[in-house]
Structures are given as C-alpha cells and as structure tokens.
Amino acid sequence: MTWLAISLIVIGLVFLVIGSIGILRLPDVFSRAHALSLTDSLGAIFVLLGLAVYEGFTINFLRIIVVLILVYLLNPVISHATIRAAYRSGLRPSKKENK
Amino acid sequence: MTTFFFFVLITLTLLMLVYFYRVVRGPSVFDRVLGLNGISTKAIVLLVVIGTLFERVDMFIDISTGYALLNLVGALAIAKFLEERGASEK
Amino acid sequence: MRIFAAIALFVLWLVLSASYNLIHITIGAIIASMISWFTPAGPLHVRRISWLAVLGYVPWLFGRILKSSFHVSRLILHPGLPIAPELIHHKTQLTSDGELVVLGNSITLTPGTITVEVAPGELVVHTIDKSSCKDLVNGLYDAKVSHLFLAKGDQ
Numbered sequence: 001m002t003w004l005a006i007s008l009i010v011i012g013l014v015f016l017v018i019g020s021i022g023i024l025r026l027p028d029v030f031s032r033a034h035a036l037s038l039t040d041s042l043g044a045i046f047v048l049l050g051l052a053v054y055e056g057f058t059i060n061f062l063r064i065i066v067v068l069i070l071v072y073l074l075n076p077v078i079s080h081a082t083i084r085a086a087y088r089s090g091l092r093p094s095k096k097e098n099k
Numbered sequence: 100m101t102t103f104f105f106f107v108l109i110t111l112t113l114l115m116l117v118y119f120y121r122v123v124r125g126p127s128v129f130d131r132v133l134g135l136n137g138i139s140t141k142a143i144v145l146l147v148v149i150g151t152l153f154e155r156v157d158m159f160i161d162i163s164t165g166y167a168l169l170n171l172v173g174a175l176a177i178a179k180f181l182e183e184r185g186a187s188e189k
Numbered sequence: 190m191r192i193f194a195a196i197a198l199f200v201l202w203l204v205l206s207a208s209y210n211l212i213h214i215t216i217g218a219i220i221a222s223m224i225s226w227f228t229p230a231g232p233l234h235v236r237r238i239s240w241l242a243v244l245g246y247v248p249w250l251f252g253r254i255l256k257s258s259f260h261v262s263r264l265i266l267h268p269g270l271p272i273a274p275e276l277i278h279h280k281t282q283l284t285s286d287g288e289l290v291v292l293g294n295s296i297t298l299t300p301g302t303i304t305v306e307v308a309p310g311e312l313v314v315h316t317i318d319k320s321s322c323k324d325l326v327n328g329l330y331d332a333k334v335s336h337l338f339l340a341k342g343d344q
Contacts, residue, residue, distance in 0.1 A: 006103060013110055015258065016141070020117040022265040023137065029129045030303070031274050032121075034261060034317045036137050038300040042258045047107075047144050051151055059207045063160045064147065066204055070164065071143060074171045076297035078136055080304050081178035083315070086129040087305045088182050093274045093315060157207060164205070 005054035012046030019043055029086050030093045033079050040075040104152045111145050132177055139170040195225040238287075242336045249333065254299055257321055261300040264318060272317050276305065281331050284309045285338070292334045296325065 015038065022035025045068060052064035118141070121134035143163045150159025202217035203209075264272055283289055289312075293304040296314060301321030306313035316322035324330065 002100070009103075009107060013107065015262070016111070016114055018262045018265055019137075020114045022261075023118060023121050023134070025265065025270060026272070028274075029127055029133065030305075030315045031272060031317060032130065032133055033303050033315075034300055035265060036133055037297065037303065038258055038261050038265075039137060040140050041254050041298050041300060044140055044144050048147060051147050051156075054151065055156060059204070060156045060160065062204045063157070063207065066201070067143065067147065067160060067164055067167065070167045071140065072298070073294070074167060075136075075140065076294045078171060078174040078178075079133070080293065080297050081175050082129055082132050082136065083303055083305055085132075085178045085182040086127070087313070089184075091127065091129070093276060161205075 001053065001056070005050045008046050008050030008053060012043045012048075012050060015039065015043035015046065028093055029091060030083065033083050037076070037079055040071065040079075044071055101152065104148060107148055108145065108152065111141050111148065115141050115145075128181060132174070132181070136170075136174055139166070139174075143167050143170075191225050194228075195221050198224055238337060239339050246333060246337060250295055250298070253324075257299050257301045260321060261317065273319060274315065274317055277314050277316060277322060277326070279312045279314050279325060281310060281312060283331060283335060288334055288338055291337060292330060295330060295334070 019035050019039030022038065023032055026032045026035055048064055048068045048071070052061050052068070055061050055064065115138050118134045118137040122131045122138070125131045125134060143166055146159050146163035146166065147156065150156040150163075153159075198221035199217055202221060203214075206213055206217065264270070281292070283292055289307055289309065293307050293312065296302050296304045296312070299321075301317050302325060303315045304312055305315050314322065314325060316325075
C-alpha cells in the first residue's frame, strides 16, 4: 500500500513539474492557462490521491477525497473567470506559427 | 517515509517559486492572477502534505478546505474586478 | 426534493466534522435541515439528472483528461514548442444552464481546451492544438452531456 502511495505521489509531482515548465515556456496568457489546467487536473489530483491511499481507509481518506472533489470542481471555474476577464478586456491569443 | 514527504515538501516549495517568478515578471496582469492561482493550488496540496508529515491530517485538512473555498472567492472577485476595469495598466 | 439536499448536507457534515457524539450530530442535523429549508430551489433539479449516466460520465471524462494530458505534456516538453493556438466558435444544441455548466467545466478541465465565453447555443473555446479540439468539434462532448439530463429545454 505504501508503494502504491509513493508511486501515485511521484506521478503527480512529475505532472506538477511539467506544468511549471509550461508556465515558464509558453508565450501568452491563454496558452499558460492550459499548462495550469494540466497542473490542476492531474498533478494535484494524483498527489492528493496518493496521500489518501497512504492514510488508509479511515475517515481521513473520505475527507481528503472531499478536498479533491473541491479542487476538481472549483479550479476550472477560477481559470475560466480569469481567461474570460482577459478576453473581455481585449487580449487576443498570439499567432505563433512554427509547426 | 518522513524523508520522502520532506522531499515532496521541498519540491512543492521550489515549484511555488517558479510560479512566483511568473507573478513578478508576468507581462499582463492576468499572468499574475494565473500565477497566484497556481500557487494556491500548490498550497492546498502542501497543507495536506504537512499534515501527513506531522501525523495530524485531521487538523490540516480543515485548513486546506477553508483555503480552497477562500481562494475561490478571492480569485472570482479579482477576475470580476479586472473584467469591469479592463487591463489598462500593463 | 428538499429531503435529498438535507441528507446530502448531513453526510457532508458527518465526513467533515469527524466527531461522533450526540451533540455534534444533533447540531449537524439541525443546520442541514435549516439550510435546505431556507434555500430556494435552484435551477439544477436533482430529479432531472440521471445518476446512472453520471456514473458513466465521470470515468469517461477522467480517461479523456489522462489522454489529453499526455498530449499537452509532449507539446510542452518538445524543444520546438509546436503549438498552434486559436479561438474556435463552437455551436451547440445545449441551452439550459445545467448543461452549459457541465459542458463548460468539462472543456476547461480537459487540458488543451479552455472555455473563454459562454452564451446559450454558442461557446468560444481556446485550443492549444488542432488535434486537442477534434472531439469537441465532432460533437462528442455535446452528446455525452445531453445524456446526463433527463428533461431538456426549459430551465
């Protein structure tokens, strides 16, 4: 059980690191939001799931799952609100064509 | 196992520094908001990791739940304010 | 209808408070019944959701998220950064508030696509790549979301 928890946490950390690299590399605010959504939806979820598995099947397992569902429901709302504010105040995505 | 959780803690803190770079340098104000959002997501995870490290998860989960809800309200307020005002200040 | 909300709030109280003596359980029951009694019924009625379809939808969405996460990770780690961001206007048949919320949240949760603007019948979606918006343009998301709600149209 401990090894399952460790592997889940390490997978989550890998996604968190990739999201941070994306935050540094991507050119404009719309593209950076994609990297942030990658971080939120997989990295945090895997780390929290690993911590819940490490905790074992007690009441704390259920409470970590509640935090996980909160992150899952609320983070898209936040990033959509930010991106909509950027769109409505006149920013447009840059066309960087180097396929 | 304590060493592993300490490693996780250090990694999360370093990643928060990366987002903090985006908050300081970000060309537009929305980049800063996005960086703060990323930092707060890490902070939610970080609180649960600290709780596991100290073996007091029951207390720290409450703090992280409250942090998540407060973060939602604050981020929505900032986004609404910027939407009304526009990004006049670079 | 109200009793379901009260039971759900009470279970949430039990999970979050995690102290099971008489006075805490009584306080939780009183607060849950008061909240569900005083809150007006929102636009999202519990009876209209088919919970069986929700049970199928959540694992499907998680599979989509995994798949597109690997795609976006490969784009980010690629040395040439081969992204082609664009805004697409996505026409949809879904008009009710609940369906639009579920559709927009699912699109934003999937890496590679982000909902920018929502109006009944049209979504503005920002995509990072041609291939990550393929299923959205095909209407796969619309079909899946429209199965979640039993009665369509009003509300």
